[in-house]
Amino acid sequence: MAALRLLIHAPGAPGLRWFGLGPGLRPTRGLWKLQRLFNKHAFWAQGRTMAQLRRLLAGSTVVVSLWQGKRLVGFGRASSDGIYRAVLWDVVVAGDLHGQGLGRRVVEALLATPALLGVERIYLMTTNSAGFYEQLGFRAAEPQVLLVKQAASRPQRDGGSSA
Numbered sequence: 631m632a633a634l635r636l637l638i639h640a641p642g643a644p645g646l647r648w649f650g651l652g653p654g655l656r657p658t659r660g661l662w663k664l665q666r667l668f669n670k671h672a673f674w675a676q677g678r679t680m681a682q683l684r685r686l687l688a689g690s691t692v693v694v695s696l697w698q699g700k701r702l703v704g705f706g707r708a709s710s711d712g713i714y715r716a717v718l719w720d721v722v723v724a725g726d727l728h729g730q731g732l733g734r735r736v737v738e739a740l741l742a743t744p745a746l747l748g749v750e751r752i753y754l755m756t757t758n759s760a761g762f763y764e765q766l767g768f769r770a771a772e773p774q775v776l777l778v779k780q781a782a783s784r785p786q787r788d789g790g791s792s793a
């Protein structure tokens with residue numbers, strides 16, 4: 631099994647966004663691989679176009695990717711104001727590698743970045759992985775209520791909503 635490498639991208643992940651760069655700053659068609667990872671393993675993030683993924687990356691404060699050789703096997707990103715509020719988005723691990731600690735590695739790497747470290751509250755939304763996040767210190771936000779305003783139609787140029 632090829633060694634795992636975790637990349638913490640610069641804000642907006644310009645290398646991944648424009649050149650598909652992976653480990654060692656080598657071009658690996660990374661954006662296409664991200665699209666495939668989402669399509670196969672992230673039910674809420676299917677059908678995103680390359681243009682939408684570029685925009686999603688450009689608008690993210692922190693982006694983390696996990697590679698096994700040239701294969702993209704994990705991903706996560708976050709938005710943050712650096713002090714009071716941050717939100718985790720699009721945390722995903724390839725299905726055949728679940729249960730090996732990779733998801734934990736992705737989330738811990740996000741939480742350890744300067745943009746998230748020390749932030750007062752870090753939020754996330756999950757449909758069926760609450761137990762995973764509870765192991766990482768997250769708790770259900772009751773009595774807070776999650777409200778959502780959905781775009782009337784999926785924007786063509788925007789990333790749409792996730793989770």
Ligand SMILES: CC(C)(COP(=O)(O)OP(=O)(O)OC[C@H]1O[C@@H](n2cnc3c(N)ncnc32)[C@H](O)[C@@H]1OP(=O)(O)O)[C@@H](O)C(=O)NCCC(=O)NCCS
Nearest residue numbers: 721722723728729730731732733734755756758759761762
């Ligand atoms: C959720 C996800 C990222 C977890 O990644 P993973 O690599 O399988 O998780 P890990 O192996 O790092 O698990 C860490 C711990 O959480 C537990 N865990 C993992 N998924 C869990 C789940 N869905 N519910 C409860 N506990 C879970 C593991 O058993 C492990 O516990 P341990 O340390 O006692 O062994 C992965 O299952 C995934 O990509 N799922 C599909 C996409 C998804 O639902 N993402 C979350 C969107 S918010």
